[in-house]
Amino acid sequence: MLLSTGIFYSCNEDILEQSNPNAITPKSFWNTSEDATKGILGAYSPFTHIWNYSRFEIFVSDYRDDVVNAYGTSERTAVGAFNGISTSNGTFWVWSTHYQAITRANEVIFNVPNIEMDQSMKDAILGEAYFLRGYHYFQLVNNWRNVPLITLPFSEIADPEAIAQAAPEETWNQVVADFKAAQGLLPQNWDSSNLGRATWGAATSFLGKAYLYLEDYTNAKTELKKVMDSGLYSLTADYGDNFTEDAENNSESIFEIQFIADGNQGWGGDAAGTGKGAAFHPDLSPAGFTGQDGMQINKWTLELFLDEKTVDDQIDPRAFETLFWDTDETTTYQGRELKSSTYLGKSYKEVYNDGRNTIYASKHLDVKQGYTGSQAEGWHQSGNNLRLMRYADVLLMYAEAEVGGWNGGAATQAAVDAVNLVRARANMPAFDLSMTMKDIEDERVKELSLERTRYHDLLRWGLVKERLVDHPELKSSSSGTGAYQPGREYIDIPQNEIDANPNFQHNPGYN
């Protein structure tokens, strides 16, 4: 019997033919409408990678602006002090998740047209893919500027060795083209079981935003106006509803990252059991409520809030949503009494009582949820969605386009009306035609601080040097702004790309 066993095995050269029982191969994919859906969800997935909006994106956005004064004891925050050199993980982690999404969107755009499926679903999925690709290139061109422009699946690129960094204009053209394509394909609404997927409104808003960044005010105005005229969106009555888990995907929300806190703690993206919650809260939380180094808010931000009062002569309610500082003052808003408080409902004096008047963040923390700290239940403890585009931003962008930016003309009534909608919701007195671009900027700070847009605003307005570099005290918790060199408004190209592709070069200022 032994002998026969032996011969049985000996004869069987089939043992050299082994196929993987753990996963399906890409070859057998892209055949059905289900495949198309799985493919597009896979392209959304990087948003919730810990290296993207789940956590790290904040280090390349808000942590870089003039509102946040972040501690610099880790290299992931180095970008915020103009030290985003090519090997910093903040440099390449976020970059890599953008490209994960782009390559997946490319697969969808390339493969889904060949699938026989319901046309409206096919259009919607293709629209989503164009939207996602446009969105991620928008982020890339604004943060890294000189990025490779890849629009085909890798298997279809004839000469991958020839890939080089594209001129920023080319990337911008792609952003506009993709948002336009998405606009033409996406539905206005999804049914409730598909809530959270990109819509016509999202594509149109971001198309308007792209034009605004390109200072193409005419087109910006046109696109943003389409959103305003669509009747699909309205400001929520309570400003705070934009930052709580209870009021996700509300009337004001145009596109938001969908997070859940389901107990999964794992880091990473595409592995079983990784968390898909908001794990950036520890990086926003006040000292003592976070296991991370954290940050504080620069004083000028609070001063800007306190500079004017509501129609009831109280502090701007948005200040209490956005910040946590040492005050006993309160504001009555939407039937609530707003106080400066953080986790466990504690006031500044209850927590610190150190007389140092440090200002911390409060936005997004949704402390009403009953958490006792930013990681009391581990990473990903919060399922609070992150709103990336809300109607208030559309209104403020529209106003800016209407005014024509910093070099534009006087305010128009349409611009004032748009801004006043935003102000009225916060009980702030209305502007009149004397409204200036500076007023719009200030309104953006009050309305949108810690919503991943301030640094890009400074960048597109050319104000990084004047507002940030020349004020090293704004980054006093890390190493100041001494590392700045012209060009360092943008992050360096990840060293990995430079090493792997001889065509690649560092960004200016990083040699």
Add this chain to the structure above:
Amino acid sequence: MSRKLHEFRKLWMKVVPMTTVILSLFIGQSFGQSRQITGKITSAADKSGLPSASVLQSGSSNGVMTDLDGNFKITVSGADAKLVFSYIGYIDQEVVVGNQSIINVALAEDANALNEVVVIGYGSQKKSDMTGSVSSVDAEELGKFATSNAAGTLQGRMAGVRVSPQGGSPDSPMKITIRGSGTLSDAGPLYVIDGMLTGGMGSLNPQDIESVSVLKDASATAIYGSRAANGVIIVTTKKGKSGDLSINFNASTGIQKAANLIDWANARQYADIVNRARDNDGNPRFPSNDAEFNPNIDSDIQNESLRNAPISNIGLSIGGGSKNTTMNFSINHMDQVGIVKESDFSRTNIRVNSSYSKGKFKLQQTLGVNRSVNNPNNYFSRERDLIPTVPIYDENGEFTGTNVPEGQTISLGNYSGVGNLINSLGLATIEDRTVTTNGLLGNVDATLEIVEGLKYRFNVGLDMSNGNNYTFTPEYKHNDTPLGNKPFAELKETNSNFLSVLTEHTLNYFKTLGKTKVDVLGGYSSQVGKGRSLGIVARNFPSNDIRVASAASDRAQAPSNAYETGLISYFGRANVTIDNKYLLTATLRRDGSSLFREDLRWGTFPSAAVGWNVSNESFMKNVTAISNLKLRASYGEIGSNNVSAYAIDPELNLNSDYIIGAGQTRFQGYSITKGVNPNITWETTKTTDIGLEFNMLQNKLQFTMDYFNKMSEDVLVALSLPLYTGFGNAVPFNTASVKNNGFEFQANYYNNFGSDFKYSVSANFTTLKNEVIALGRATPIIQGQFTSNGLSSTKTDVGHPIGAFFGFVTDGIYQTDEEATAANDFNQPRAGDLKFKDINGDGKVDNADQTYIGNPAPGVMYGLNFSGEYKNFDMTFLFDGVAGNEILNGTRYRGYFDTEGNYLADALNGWTPSNTDTDVPRNTQTDPGYNRRFSDFYLEDGSFFRLKNVQIGYSIANETLAKIGMTSARIYVSSQNLMTLTKYTGYYPEVGSNTRGNPRLFNEGVDEGAYPMPKNYQIGLQVNF
């Protein structure tokens, strides 16, 4: 597979069964014109009969074996018949039968170790006939010390063989590196245990081992082809011997304690260090270190977590046999309690080996089963451990992790200054974890002598294991920090099983033609390995005491995996010995593997070697000072197939989830996340070995010297694809080359002092140089993380050793702010910060000033074993050591710079304006000078010399024992790691590599002090019946 080969295989399949049938007819056939001779073979030394000695009619296959008393009976034919009497370890005698009918011979013991038979691949060989570099160990030594991992017993014993434990835990794996690492992976040697090809020897009972051979050069290893480039370790286990049943019982017990401790700060010192840092940084002091410092709390988590722990071993073996049948049975239980609380390990082994022979047919069988139960403590001495100002236990004696007084609303972070805090002992205690492994390893091996000199052998080997890895973390709350509590109980459990089946057919032909001996081997084998695992992660249990997944309300994940691999091989070897002077060996193996693409699947691995027994030349006759002199040289190309199953298959990732819908549901999304290189193939190591063996003083003094040069080419190196490909993995390419060269020296000496004191000494010494020759398009590999806070320490690049330490060079401490500013550092150092050298002399200190500052692999290693016997006493001393390596003492990072944990007491000696004569930088937590950057500040000399094993035994006289039915008894005392001379200040200079790297190769010598090495003291008893 080529057409030719395919036909060869078909033919082969026909031949094997047919020859089996036809040639079996020869069994039992007798020869005519016969007469019977009887006699007895005795040992010339003590006149005792020699059982199972061989009696062979010269020039024929007619032979018998002696019985238990040495008696034999043989029928011979022909008038000029000659009989050859032989016995292993004795000198052969040839007797002309003539007309004698009774022949008694006394064989003389062969003091000449040249007749020593060494186990090699697919056979054994007289040492004098060998052309390859093979080290072997006296197995008796291996079983002397209770140890949890049999591989550890090889440490210090053989030149060129480095055995390194990963710290001191009882379950520590042993990494064996033979002649340096020729791969950029964690691939180790191939193990052949009783003919079964497998991946390790850790599960064996050391006392079951009969012999260990380590094949080092291509001449020796080529017969194992694609898996042998990192060396081959052949282990055979004890077989029974013909003769009376011998029963051996042994037991030992002992106590272990940490060889060295780390001097952490106490509560007062800790508070002083942190206060000084906060003052320096301009930050307020933390209440618990200042106004509310509690003098009643002074936690010493290191001391509280350590203990003196017992180690014990008990075993029984029974062996014996008759003329045609032998058997050996053994059972052993080893139990090691860890010196770190909440860790222990036990292993039970049962082994049955037997053999049956009749005429020209022989069947051997080995079977070992083992079960190990391991409870590791994964928390001791990790980052974010308890600080001394926080109590280990609360007032009720329960574990805690906070010192915030009751009623205060302040958070632990604001009160004590640490945002994360783990009570490592508490967590290790409340967490329930067991890793259970059941293994079975064995073979069945049948040999038939088809015609004289031609043997067919059929071998089936089996390696099976199944394991259960279970961790249950109950809901607990030691504090509010992220790492100090778990809001829900969680179970993680994985079951896995593995099966590997090897089938081998070999034909071996041996022929003497005049003065030329020819030994030819040919074979075919196939091996299939398969495994499956199924795990579960479950949460939310009805109670902390309910610990099975079915009880959980949330069975969140079920990670599972399956794989199967196959390997088919053809191999052959020819040994030619001419006049005992000229030796030739040629070997070829052809392997086909399922791991690679069809057209890249087959690899051929040749080697050739020559040897010259100079001392057998006539011109050496008169040179009496040298009793033996041999030169040998070999060259070969051997493979290493270290890729995992399906590494070449593109796959879709099924876990790219996103959340959609009003109900926020996680939906499965697919994506391509893995880049693959379908073109990968074997790594090939080209080895040249030149050896010299010579003996002096009538062979009492023996030397073996080898120079080797191993050039590993097509080494797989992971190329980081551009991130814009969207792939998250690094893709392997066969583009690197690594060179290892060195010199090995082994000497043995044995002698007597008078008639009572016998002793032997063996010494080995190895030098090694490891260098990366090429990386292809891959970039230098940056690894060696020694903290979770993202600092790297090693760089693997062309022209340097694998995993070389790469960082800044310190140059004392800045004494003034002006000096610090003038250095133009890319950070903002001040007086008291570490001064880093401007290596490239460009007037500023930045990343370009990093350089190679140390080598984790020792350039020199050595061992010295002394054993002696005096009357009833026996003794063994094994010394070993390494030199020329550096260790990254990660405790210096935690102890001087990490803000989330305790400090070393020495941090109190940090620079201050009044304490300027120090090499410890000033205390700071914001670290604007970036003192913590990787530099030689962390590196320490890794050399050590130690007394690894010492044992002194006393054997009780025979007469006394006979009365109580024993044949012998021995009691002994022993100790391991009794004395270690080192400058290293961490727990122990044998650090292995930490667990942050993948592969761990690049983190060699990176020590985070995770588990102290124990030293132990044992007493034991051995009794034979």
